[in-house]
Amino acid sequence: MADIKLTNLNKSYGAIHIIKDVNLDIKSGEFIVFVGPSGCGKSTLLRAISGLDSVTSGTLEIDHAVVNEVPPSKRGIAMVFQSYALYPHMSVFENIGFALENQGLSRAEIKKKVEAVGEMLQLTSYLTRLPKALSGGQRQRVAIGRAIVRGAKVFLFDEPLSNLDAALRVQMRMEIAKLKRDLPNTTMVYVTHDQVEAMTMADRIVVLKAGEVQQVGTPMELYERPNSVFVAGFIGSPKMNFITGVPAEKLKAKTIGVRPEHFEFSDGKTDVSGTLDYTEVLGSDSFLYVTTPSGMLTVRQPGRTEFKTGQKLNLKPLAQHVHRFGDDGLRLN
Secondary structure (H helix, E strand, O other), X not given: OOOEEEEEEEEEEOOEEEEEEEEEEEOOOOEEEEEOOXXXXXXXXXXXXXXXXXXXXXXXXXXXXXXXXXXXXXOOEEEEOOOOOOOOOOOHHHHHHHHHHHOOOOHHHHHHHHHHHHHHOOOHHHOOOOHHXXXXXXXXXXXXXXXXXXXXXXXXXXXXXXXXXXXXXXXXHHHHHHHHHHOOOOEEEXXXXXXXXXXXXXXXXXXXXXXXXXXXXXXXXXHHOOOEHHHHHHOOOOOOEEEOOHHHHHOOOOEEEEOHHHEEEOOOOOOEEEEEEEEEEOOOEEEEEEEEOOEEEEEEEEOOOOOOOOOEEEEEEOHHHOEEEOOOOEEOO
């Protein structure tokens, strides 16, 4: 078991300040996801935890011990990279067992541990294959297997699914979630730009912007009560709609936010109206893109829509689901 604590953590490259006074407590056994736009510092923060990057100032603790000067190999962590980082000339068995050889374990012990991990990750029938003979999802499972076999206290994942196609990403999300259930005492920190990965896998999400933590909370806390326009627009897919002008002024706000599923249609005049420009029918849902004075709004409608392109629509935000933001972009209620 391993807690992770970041206290006033900073990372700079010369005059460029990447990570800015980050304070974060990660409880042992948690699955934490770092999200944010490109360049926000999420991968740099992960590398700082791993020890691959040094910190400029502040304190980093793992399992209640300060590890600022501790090398990566001594931190009790394992990292899973986007690129898999497998040895191409080694079999699956050899890739998974390589770290154990360096630890001086006997052949019998290595065989037992590797076969156990292979069974857990459904790789038993692939143990003699080279990486080039595996699919992307299988290669990622091998990379995860290398982390598991070491018995690491902390797993760090740096966008591990970004190289996979959509179907494989769904499969691997389920496999990583199952892995977390199988290893309940292992702390996992996961970096992604994918909203679905963050919402479906995280115990808590850390939203970063320009090297600063914007909000930390469970997926539904961030979805239902974002503390700023930035977080509201970043969490959720499709993203939240933002409306200014008269509809916001009536609610004493600079901006109001409404999720696509929180509109209803009205036959009468409303404060939010526009023209249907485009429709995406996905079977279970339809997404309507409506041009209004506040810009393009996205509206989710269950099932197949009957509205036609060019039709004028009167939209009414559901009052209990309206988010109010002030001039500074922060939540008002």
